[in-house]
Amino acid sequence: MTIITIKKSxxxxxxxxxxxxxxxxxxxxxxxxxxxTQHAGVELALPNYHFGTKLELFKRVIERRSEILNKERMGALTSLENSASIDSIIIAFTEPVLKRTVSGDIGWQNYSRLVAQTANSPRWSREVMSHEFDPVALEFVRRTKMCFPSAKDEEIFWGFHFLLGAMTITFAQTGRIDILSKELCKTTDLVGIHKRMVPFLSAGFAAICAS
Amino acid sequence: MTIITIKKSxxxxxxxxxxxxxxxxxxxxxxxxxxxTQHAGVELALPNYHFGTKLELFKRVIERRSEILNKERMGALTSLENSASIDSIIIAFTEPVLKRTVSGDIGWQNYSRLVAQTANSPRWSREVMSHEFDPVALEFVRRTKMCFPSAKDEEIFWGFHFLLGAMTITFAQTGRIDILSKELCKTTDLVGIHKRMVPFLSAGFAAICAS
DNA sequence: TATATATTTGAACAGGTGTTCAAATATATA
DNA sequence: TATATATTTGAACACCTGTTCAAATATATA
Known part of the structure; x- marks a missing residue:
């Protein structure tokens, strides 16, 4: 029983x-x-046997790691204190993906780059991304509202929208900023980026959400 | 002479x-x-005659409007006063694309969406996007440095990186935030977004660039 | 009107696409 | 060991891909 499970997987x-x-x-x-299949060293027919169509394989690729990510993000967000700062809320949301991408695991790096370009594609952003990531996004919004009780929901949603853009382009790791800055900035230096991203976004939220 | 030019175009x-x-x-x-060619109502061989390969056609699509955009952005940035605020620098950079996308011109809307997903693609971001948009990006950085004389170049480049992410996801107009916010936010309301985006990003720059 | 150039046409090329399936093989259960 | 189930194989299917080219047509020049 365990053997076939391992063999199959x-x-x-x-x-x-x-x-x-x-x-x-x-x-x-x-x-x-x-x-x-060539890259994986398996026969052409096997993706169909294990996953069905190409589209179903694609969706499975996305959800395989989003399950892990969302469970951890949701846990980090819900275990925050009621008085949590916007900094700590942002960190709870970004930390799970940051630490995995930074760890050097090539699988997580590929996944982050894949999600980044999927998020900005009209074809996938609603069908795939919304389905996978909206529940935890709503939890983020709920916690942020507790930070800025007088802010309108609208402002918080737009703040999240900008946060998502900054996160997306960061984890896409395209290397464009490396060229632009003449290697002064490194796309791969995610820890250094995170150190700037959190205060940048926190200040942004405060600017549009504070009454 | 004029006739063939028109006919060709x-x-x-x-x-x-x-x-x-x-x-x-x-x-x-x-x-x-x-x-x-079916969409355009022309023969299959014509793209090759007018533009060469599919890749060359793609690059021409990108550069057709980037020429217009960059000329205007560069003009707006260089004509700013030396004491220009970070708000006005950001506006100089974003206004040219904002006003065209908002105008209802379907061509500019398509272009914005195309650029958005191209920017986050590893395949295109360096080869195509850097080539088209880096000169004006460097001018943006130069002006921003005048706002924050004590800031390190690194910080300003990262600020630009986050700005680019927020801009990109905004002009991608995927409609995901509409669903997430239960139609409270509208992807198409670019003027409303811009009103929040500028203070959000200005505060972000100030947070990481002020000494 | 005659000539030269620009553009369009329609078909063909070699090769790649996702998907399917019966037959072969490997593995688990009894 | 014998039987049932899970997995793998290798080939085939109909269709789509970017690119090319000689021939036909339209347009500009003299």
């Missing part, structure tokens, strides 16, 4: 890992099932 | 317009030349 996970890496690099339409 | 522009709309919806690999 070996092939299935190899496919998921390869799909994740290649989708992150070239997007859904830029990758074929033949690219994926 | 009619077909060429129809191809560019269709390519722009379809690339914005589904990305470079999600669109075929047959989709584009």
């Amino acid at each position: 070996i092939t299935a996970q190899r496919i998921l890992d390869s799909a994740e890496a290649l989708f992150a690099e070239s997007g859904y339409d830029g990758v074929s099932l033949r690219h994926i | 009619i077909t060429a522009q129809r191809i560019l317009d269709s390519a722009e709309a379809l690339f914005a919806e589904s990305g470079y690999d999600g669109v075929s030349l047959r989709h584009i």
